[in-house]
Amino acid sequence: LSDRLTGAFQKIRGQKRLDESNVQAGLREVRLALLEADVNFKVVKQFVDQVRDRALGEDVLKGLDPGQQVVKIVHEELVELLGGEQQGVDTSGARPLKIMMVGLQGSGKTTSSGKIAIWLRDQGFKPYLVPADVYRPAAIDQLVTLAGQIDVPVYPSTTEMNPVDICRDAMEKAAEAGCDAILFDTAGRLHVDEPLMQELAGIKEACTPQEILFVADAMTGQDAVTVAESFNERLDISGVVLTKMDGDARGGAALSIKSVTGKSVKFVGLGEKLTDMELFHPDRVASRILGMGDVLTLIEKAQTAFDEEDAERMAKKMQKAQFDLEDFRTNMRRLKKLGSMEGLLKMIPGMGGMLKQLGDVQMPEKELARTEAIINSMTLQERRQPKLLNAGRKERIARGCGMQVADVNKLIKHFEQMSKVMQKMMGGKKGKLPKMPKL
Numbered sequence: 115l116s117d118r119l120t121g122a123f124q125k126i127r128g129q130k131r132l133d134e135s136n137v138q139a140g141l142r143e144v145r146l147a148l149l150e151a152d153v154n155f156k157v158v159k160q161f162v163d164q165v166r167d168r169a170l171g172e173d174v175l176k177g178l179d180p181g182q183q184v185v186k187i188v189h190e191e192l193v194e195l196l197g198g199e200q201q202g203v204d205t206s207g208a209r210p211l212k213i214m215m216v217g218l219q220g221s222g223k224t225t226s227s228g229k230i231a232i233w234l235r236d237q238g239f240k241p242y243l244v245p246a247d248v249y250r251p252a253a254i255d256q257l258v259t260l261a262g263q264i265d266v267p268v269y270p271s272t273t274e275m276n277p278v279d280i281c282r283d284a285m286e287k288a289a290e291a292g293c294d295a296i297l298f299d300t301a302g303r304l305h306v307d308e309p310l311m312q313e314l315a316g317i318k319e320a321c322t323p324q325e326i327l328f329v330a331d332a333m334t335g336q337d338a339v340t341v342a343e344s345f346n347e348r349l350d351i352s353g354v355v356l357t358k359m360d361g362d363a364r365g366g367a368a369l370s371i372k373s374v375t376g377k378s379v380k381f382v383g384l385g386e387k388l389t390d391m392e393l394f395h396p397d398r399v400a401s402r403i404l405g406m407g408d409v410l411t412l413i414e415k416a417q418t419a420f421d422e423e424d425a426e427r428m429a430k431k432m433q434k435a436q437f438d439l440e441d442f443r444t445n446m447r448r449l450k451k452l453g454s455m456e457g458l459l460k461m462i463p464g465m466g467g468m469l470k471q472l473g474d475v476q477m478p479e480k481e482l483a484r485t486e487a488i489i490n491s492m493t494l495q496e497r498r499q500p501k502l503l504n505a506g507r508k509e510r511i512a513r514g515c516g517m518q519v520a521d522v523n524k525l526i527k528h529f530e531q532m533s534k535v536m537q538k539m540m541g542g543k544k545g546k547l548p549k550m551p552k553l
């Protein structure tokens with residue numbers, strides 16, 4: 115989609131003014147691009163009409179490049195269509211906050227339940243997870259495992275139980291556990307069917323959730339819209355979680371679901387890992403659709419992970435050649451906090467496609483985890499003074515983290531090389547520090 119839109123506006127860009135015919139030509143491309151991206155045809159028509167009205171009605175000759183002006187209008191209309199700025203779910207109401215996750219099988223309900231549990235905890239909640247998909251034992255196990263990973267209590271569902279009973283009882287158990295936010299991970303089907311809808315309606319009636327989040331796989335395009343419509347008709351959903359936005363088909367579903375159901379996307383899933391989620395920012399998605407890349411998100415992510423003061427302190431140590439393994443580990447944790455390298459690269463304009471061409475790129479995340487494990491096995495003194503690491507100590511460290519002495523040696527060598535490079539880099543410009551890592 116973004117390529118097509120970029121192309122469409124390159125045609126207008128060179129021209130001096132917008133008139134009926136060149137607006138028309140540009141919008142024809144926009145329409146085709148949106149349709150190709152699986153946006154609902156009614157949505158496309160409405161969108162294109164809106165942009166045309168505005169483009170022609172407005173005085174476009176305020177010294178602006180007419181192409182820029184149209185891009186601005188298209189961007190603004192996209193933001194409008196995508197809905198206002200979302201702050202996740204409304205957390206201001208009564209406790210417990212009850213959130214019901216609904217959607218087709220494989221859309222990402224269980225994964226998103228875990229992601230939202232983390233988000234809720236960050237908001238100060240004590241979340242409780244409820245596996246209400248009793249049709250496959252694996253579905254319960256999946257949520258139980260996930261809950262264990264993030265240390266969130268989970269209701270002990272079994273496949274013999276009735277989903278409505280599970281949810282009802284889970285509310286009591288959550289209260290007993292002192293939890294104030296409950297996430298119901300319901301069953302899905304391959305297609306919308308009546309028995310499922312009845313079951314979900316039953317859970318809704320028994321639990322009166324404040325939020326019913328429809329989980330949609332962004333890759334399913336037009337289908338997601340039809341399904342969203344059915345779920346909304348029966349359950350009156352309160353919002354949407356759009357998953358798998360790390361894939362290619364990223365514009366279409368977000369655009370049309372909002373337009374067809376009137377319900378906003380609240381969270382966006384950006385990968386399989388539980389940290390791969392963010393709030394939905396219409397302006398950013400609009401930029402992404404227009405091919406500007408998601409630079410804002412990228413910068414924000416980098417900034418939260420790299421506290422400036424810390425970076426400055428670190429750089430000073432590098433200059434003085436005092437950089438030790440303790441600092442090395444701190445830096446590495448920051449890198450991890452930045453999220454998956456791959457996810458990060460995809461946000462840079464043009465990188466998504468490049469990554470695809472490269473095929474399945476192996477990013478050094480596993481490597482980071484192993485390195486951290488080794489450093490964790492060292493004593494603080496050893497981290498501060500890597501020179502202390504003699505054969506005996508190395509052996510102890512290797513045993514401690516379940517790796518070989520060779521791995522420890524590799525790490526030390528890597529560290530030494532890195533500190534050399536850093537000293538070289540920092541040596542030249544004293545006091546002058548880069549504000550952010552080069553991305």
Ligand code: GDP
Pocket residue numbers: 217218219220221222223224225226302329357358359360361382383384385386390
């Ligand atoms: P459910 O059947 O609706 O509960 O779906 P699951 O949560 O089990 O997810 C189905 C598959 O999609 C799993 O393999 C997940 O790892 C994957 N998945 C979920 N969310 C995302 C996402 O945002 N991005 C990617 N790439 N995969 C996801």
Ligand code: MG
Pocket residue numbers: 223224225247253299
């Ligand atoms: Mg599931």
